[in-house]
Amino acid sequence: MYSKKVMEHFMNPMNAGEIENADGTGIAGNMICGDVMQIFIKVKKSAGGNGKHDIIEDIKFKTMGCAAAIATSSMITEIARGKTIEEGLKITKADVADALDGLPPIKMHCSNLASDALAEAIYDYFSKNKYEISEGLKKAHERIKQERDYAEGLGEK
Ligand code: FES
Numbered sequence: 001m002y003s004k005k006v007m008e009h010f011m012n013p014m015n016a017g018e019i020e021n022a023d024g025t026g027i028a029g030n031m032i033c034g035d036v037m038q039i040f041i042k043v044k045k046s047a048g049g050n051g052k053h054d055i056i057e058d059i060k061f062k063t064m065g066c067a068a069a070i071a072t073s074s075m076i077t078e079i080a081r082g083k084t085i086e087e088g089l090k091i092t093k094a095d096v097a098d099a100l101d102g103l104p105p106i107k108m109h110c111s112n113l114a115s116d117a118l119a120e121a122i123y124d125y126f127s128k129n130k131y132e133i134s135e136g137l138k139k140a141h142e143r144i145k146q147e148r149d150y151a152e153g154l155g156e157k
Pocket of ligand 1: 069110
């Protein structure tokens with residue numbers, strides 16, 4: 001059911017853990033299953049001042065979720081490390097699933113968590129640095145926040 005790559009990243013996740021004094025932290029929750037993923041980023045500023053070209057120097061995750069959620073967390077940290085913020089925002093759930101040689105259709109929603117948690121970490125980074133936040137990212141933040149609140153409610157039952 002799972003690809004070999006999914007199993008590898010599930011059994012030996014890359015970049016699991018927390019970054020102390022992270023420059024940005026994001027949490028995403030899945031409304032269907034209640035699983036929650038947290039992403040931490042350490043960012044190196046670059047010239048320009050609008051944040052888009054700053055570099056994601058380090059990235060780690062903490063995930064309470066299924067095998068696909070762990071594998072997608074691990075994979076997105078591998079994809080995003082060394083990329084600019086702008087590039088990081090362009091990573092889609094399909095990119096993450098493709099890099100894992102696919103996910104079973106019923107597990108595709110799990111890959112949302114990875115791209116959403118990264119978007120939230122970037123939103124947090126932009127907010128802290130008072131960078132201008134695009135309308136698209138603001139909208140994504142509102143949606144992710146709603147889903148997270150719902151998922152966290154599920155976890156409390
Ligand atoms: S079943 Fe919850 S994230 Fe996969």
